Amino acid sequence: MSAPARKDRLPSAAAATAHQREWFAELHREVAAGSPLALVNADAPQEVFRAMGIPYVVNQWWASIVAAKRRTPEHLARLRDRGYPDYTEQYSSTSLGSAFDPDPGSAPWGGLPMPSIVLAETTGDASRKIFDVWGEQPGVTFYPLESAAADSVPERWWELMPHRWEEAIGRDRIDLMTGELEGLIRFLETTTGRRFSQQRFTEVMALVNEQEEWNRRSRDLIATARPCPIAVTDGIPAVMIPQWHRGTTWARDAAKRLHDDVAERVGAGAAVCEGERARLMWIGRGLWFDLDFYRRFQERYGAVFVWSMYLAIAADGYVRYGDDPLRALAARFAAFSDQLYTPPWSAEWYVKEALAHGVHGVVHLVSDDARGSWATTRALRAAGVAVLELHADNVDARRSDPAFLDTAVGSWLETDVLPGTTS
Amino acid sequence: MSAALAALLDHAAAPPGGAAPRHPAAEDAPGVLPARTDAAAPVAGYVGADVPVELLTAAWMLPVRLAGSPAEDAELGRGYLGGGLDPVACSVLTRLLDGAYGRLDALVVSRDCEASLRLFYVLRELRRVEPEVPIPPLQLVDVLHLPHRTTTRYVLAKVREFRAWLGELTGDPISDDAFAAAVAAHDRVRGLLRRVGDLRGPGQRRLTGTEALGVVRAANSLPVDRAENLLRDLLAELRTREPRTGHPIHLTGSSHDSPEVYEALEGAGLLVVGEDHDRGDLLSAHDVGAPTELAVAERYQFAGPAAPRASIRDRAAHTRAAVRDRGAEGLLSYVRRYDDAPPWDFPAQRAAVDVPSAIVERQPYGEIDPRELDRALAELRAPAEVTR
Ligand code: SF4
Numbered sequence: 032m033s034a035p036a037r038k039d040r041l042p043s044a045a046a047a048t049a050h051q052r053e054w055f056a057e058l059h060r061e062v063a064a065g066s067p068l069a070l071v072n073a074d075a076p077q078e079v080f081r082a083m084g085i086p087y088v089v090n091q092w093w094a095s096i097v098a099a100k101r102r103t104p105e106h107l108a109r110l111r112d113r114g115y116p117d118y119t120e121q122y123s124s125t126s127l128g129s130a131f132d133p134d135p136g137s138a139p140w141g142g143l144p145m146p147s148i149v150l151a152e153t154t155g156d157a158s159r160k161i162f163d164v165w166g167e168q169p170g171v172t173f174y175p176l177e178s179a180a181a182d183s184v185p186e187r188w189w190e191l192m193p194h195r196w197e198e199a200i201g202r203d204r205i206d207l208m209t210g211e212l213e214g215l216i217r218f219l220e221t222t223t224g225r226r227f228s229q230q231r232f233t234e235v236m237a238l239v240n241e242q243e244e245w246n247r248r249s250r251d252l253i254a255t256a257r258p259c260p261i262a263v264t265d266g267i268p269a270v271m272i273p274q275w276h277r278g279t280t281w282a283r284d285a286a287k288r289l290h291d292d293v294a295e296r297v298g299a300g301a302a303v304c305e306g307e308r309a310r311l312m313w314i315g316r317g318l319w320f321d322l323d324f325y326r327r328f329q330e331r332y333g334a335v336f337v338w339s340m341y342l343a344i345a346a347d348g349y350v351r352y353g354d355d356p357l358r359a360l361a362a363r364f365a366a367f368s369d370q371l372y373t374p375p376w377s378a379e380w381y382v383k384e385a386l387a388h389g390v391h392g393v394v395h396l397v398s399d400d401a402r403g404s405w406a407t408t409r410a411l412r413a414a415g416v417a418v419l420e421l422h423a424d425n426v427d428a429r430r431s432d433p434a435f436l437d438t439a440v441g442s443w444l445e446t447d448v449l450p451g452t453t454s
Numbered sequence: 455m456s457a458a459l460a461a462l463l464d465h466a467a468a469p470p471g472g473a474a475p476r477h478p479a480a481e482d483a484p485g486v487l488p489a490r491t492d493a494a495a496p497v498a499g500y501v502g503a504d505v506p507v508e509l510l511t512a513a514w515m516l517p518v519r520l521a522g523s524p525a526e527d528a529e530l531g532r533g534y535l536g537g538g539l540d541p542v543a544c545s546v547l548t549r550l551l552d553g554a555y556g557r558l559d560a561l562v563v564s565r566d567c568e569a570s571l572r573l574f575y576v577l578r579e580l581r582r583v584e585p586e587v588p589i590p591p592l593q594l595v596d597v598l599h600l601p602h603r604t605t606t607r608y609v610l611a612k613v614r615e616f617r618a619w620l621g622e623l624t625g626d627p628i629s630d631d632a633f634a635a636a637v638a639a640h641d642r643v644r645g646l647l648r649r650v651g652d653l654r655g656p657g658q659r660r661l662t663g664t665e666a667l668g669v670v671r672a673a674n675s676l677p678v679d680r681a682e683n684l685l686r687d688l689l690a691e692l693r694t695r696e697p698r699t700g701h702p703i704h705l706t707g708s709s710h711d712s713p714e715v716y717e718a719l720e721g722a723g724l725l726v727v728g729e730d731h732d733r734g735d736l737l738s739a740h741d742v743g744a745p746t747e748l749a750v751a752e753r754y755q756f757a758g759p760a761a762p763r764a765s766i767r768d769r770a771a772h773t774r775a776a777v778r779d780r781g782a783e784g785l786l787s788y789v790r791r792y793d794d795a796p797p798w799d800f801p802a803q804r805a806a807v808d809v810p811s812a813i814v815e816r817q818p819y820g821e822i823d824p825r826e827l828d829r830a831l832a833e834l835r836a837p838a839e840v841t842r
Contacts, residue, residue: 114801116815119794153600156568156762160798163766167802177605180565182594182615183578203611210604374579399538399792403572406579413583422537 041265043288047272050281055140058086062144067223070126070146070165072158074367075176076208076360078239079215080150081278082232083225089275090151093143094125099322100139106132115164119157122316127161130168146171148222150215152178154368174218176211179204179365186375188366189347189383196351196362208361229356235278236356242277243349245286246270249293250346253337254388258302259310260293263325263336267317270342277349286345308333309444309452312385312416314340314407315396318423321433332444338388340371347380374406381407382414392417392448394440417451419443456691458684459665466671495677496559496624499590501546501573503732504564504597504757506613506750508742511678512628512636513620519674520555521711522546524820534576535569540792541819542711543569547576551587560623561590562616564597566732567762567795593619597754599763610751617747634745639678646685647673647738650692654727656781659697663705663726664716670733671711700725701836704782706773706803707761707813708790709733714820715788722827723836728780730772732760762795770802777807784834785811790819810834 062068069080069087080087097103106128107117113131115124126143129135135142149166153159153175166173181201185191191199216227249270253260261269269289276282311328313336318324328334348370351359369376385393393411397404397420408418421439423431455463495516500507503519510517522528522545531547532539549555565571574594580587595616598605621627650669653660661669669688673681702725709731710716716726728735742753759768777785785807789796797815804811812833814826 114804116794116797118816119797153598153763154568155794157794157798159763160766160795164798167766175600177598177600177602177608179598179608180571180574180594180596182596203608203615206611207598207604207608210607211602214602214604373575375582378579397536403534403536403539403576405534405536405576406583409583 041261041269041289041292043285043292044265044269046288047268047285050276050285051268051272052140054276058088059141059144061086067148067225068144068146070143070149072123072151074154074364075150075152076212076215076364077275078232078235078278078360078363079212079219079227082235083216083219083223083227085148085219085223085225087150088126088143088146090126091122092271092275093129094122095317096139097125097129102139116157120155120161123151123158124161127164130165148219149173150176152176152364152368154178172222174215176215176364177207178368179207180373181366181369184366184369184373184376186379187383188370188376189380192347192362193350194352196353196359200362200366204365205358205361208365209358212357212361233356236351236359238280238283239277240350240352242273242283242286243345245283245290246342246345247347247350249286249290250342252290252293252297253342254384256293256297257389258300258304258307259335259337260296260301260303262303263313263339264322267339267341270345274341274345304329304333304335306333307335309391309448310335310337310389311448312336312338312381312388312390312393313396314381314393315398315421317341318396318431318436321431321436324433324436327437328440328444331441332449334392334444334448336394338384338390343384344371372402374410378406378410382410382416385411385416386414390416391452392419392444394419394421394443397422417443417447419447456688456695458687458691459661459669462672462684462688463665463668465676466668497557498560498562499550499555499558500562500564502564502566502570503737503760504566504754505562505595506597506616506754507678508633508636508640508750509613509617509620509628510560510562511640512632513624513626514632515560515620515624516677517675518555518558519671520546520549521671522819523549523554524712524714524818526554534580535572538792539572540567540569540790542790543573545819547573550577550589553588558590560620561592562595563592564595566597566760567793569792591623597751597757599755599758601756606748606751606755609755610748613747613751613754630745636678637742637745637750639682641741641743643673643678643681643685644738644741646682646689649689650685651728651735651738653689653692654780659699659702659725659727660692660695662698662700662716662720663729664713664720666726667710667713667716667734670737674733674737698725701784701834702727702780702782703784703786703834703836704773704777704780704807705729705731705734705786705788706769706799707787707796708793708817709760712820715817715822718822718827719786719788722831724784724786724831724834727782728776730759730761730769730776732758735776736760761793761799766799766802769799770806773799773803774806777809782809784809784836786830786834787811787813788817788822789813789815791816 071077071087073089073091106125109128109131111117129143151162162173188199273282273285325336351363353359411418498510498515498517499520507517522542528544528548531544535544563574581589596612597609705726740753740757742749758764759772787800800813812830814830
């Protein structure tokens, strides 16, 4: 998740990336000194580990590092060598390839240290299996969390989540996740000897809410700013690296720094792209293997990606207030991926964001996975927004050659988007 | 072929739901189902083996498990579900939208796999944004499978929710008597299916895997009392049947909702003597027992182990036991394209058995690549004289 170095790099993005390198080096030292280590999925309740002082690495962050260094194919080949498929959920299985690395020292960033616990929700059909394989490695325990689904949901979840999450998600799902988290805490207390302090946990939860409130302000600023003040490739690390450190003062302050950078640039009338002609939204995970992608279109067409889900979901998807912090944490994660991937929640939210940001078009990355795209594309088109479905994979560069991407997006801009914009 | 087997296989081949008798008043009462009569049970189409059929029967509905059809074009469904999803779900959605199942009075979806859940979400969204598309009253039954008390509590809440929903739909709350009778009847059918399964074992081999698949398919869509009678007759008739021939294998991997792949395997000299699919042996592996909501919840929570929802370890242990019990001399994993779980199970399954094993991956729906089949036959060391 490190964007190419540029002189106009957003200071908060550069600071976040630098912090991540230092943190990872320190993590290597801690683990070498005998600390437990958790590998957790991006949509799993990391706050428990934070409160207990158990270091963790986010599975998808590590996959993005491996992808940015173009090492994904070699990681997947290691799975293949062991008889596992290299063609399912590569974003989740890349880190498992690291576990089988015969020479971890030569891997990006000094390699992924071997975790002692892996945590994931049992989403999808393959993700759970990937973690089962983790759990078979010596010294590794897989703690699975249920992933429950609702029969019916209220549409405008983003209005309900901060305070009325019980109503949005439903009592059964939150009861289930709360019970699972109680089990997780007992498991971690027993196996690591570390203590879970309710006071410390309450602080962690408060810091996360503060951090996400800063993200909300940043998102709102960017939505209304003309021209677009920051590059999406800066916004992603400046949001996501602090997200992986949620619940620390560093992360809260980093979110505020991002906000201040954005506010300063808006105040100065700074533009990512002089002569901005079209505002674009990027739906899907980041194209980690081709981070230049986003900039090519602003240079060629004056088309600026003003939106990615990373800042927007930070702004709308995490904030949970309430008297019972464990239940609030359960409410943060019991329906996390529904916010992004399950209609009507996902579809209505993308429309809301597209309209709020005044975008002229949406590039919707559609991978060969089970998430499906019809509802989102339909909802955006019904709201009058042009949509390009880009069929590619975000980590597997074998299927996403830049020439193909550039032609697909370029011709769509020329025919569907630019003619409708007034420059 | 025995008369009962012929009747079961005929039923399995008939379009599910299509032949169900209709109640004359059905059209007049939107929202509320027709009053029950023995001749005209309303039909509840359901997706996935995790739907508690006992409750449908107790609500005086006919539960019909929906199957796709590899021979039919599924582009319509694929357009909604996307190109990366198990083609079975695309086929089921296409058939639903085409009306291929006849009139369904209710549609119940479980999340036995990701594809079923995504199918539910698309149906729910279609009802919201394209209300002119006729979709029957729709309910998700979110049965989960982790072996924990927290999960049981959740599944119990879902079973109760489903019972209440059916009561509202039919205008008639499910009585405890009807509930108890339905549990007992479905348990009897499962017991009979297990006995039919035993007849596939060593020294018996009384029916082919293709036939067994058809029997399960019929049991998934017949009124429970009719299924019970036919299965009793079948057991009596099979007792004197000559053993079927072929190299005995246990089939794992993707579940099969149509016979083409079984036919291809058995046409090539194999005999499928068992499988760990919920359209096979797994369907009848567990009973409900007590006529309580908790017993239903635990039965469905602990059902399986099915590839998309069970751990690799549980699957491997189950495969090992199933191969041994049925005297299989080979283990074949057949994996359909976009069925993501089974290939992750295979290395542990292969290590758990002491017979030759093979996997064929990313196969088209309802087909097996002939070259892949030849390779698998060689790896299974199926005797040369029975291969093609
Ligand atoms: S309902 Fe009975 S008679 Fe009709 S096809 Fe099915 S088994 Fe045969």
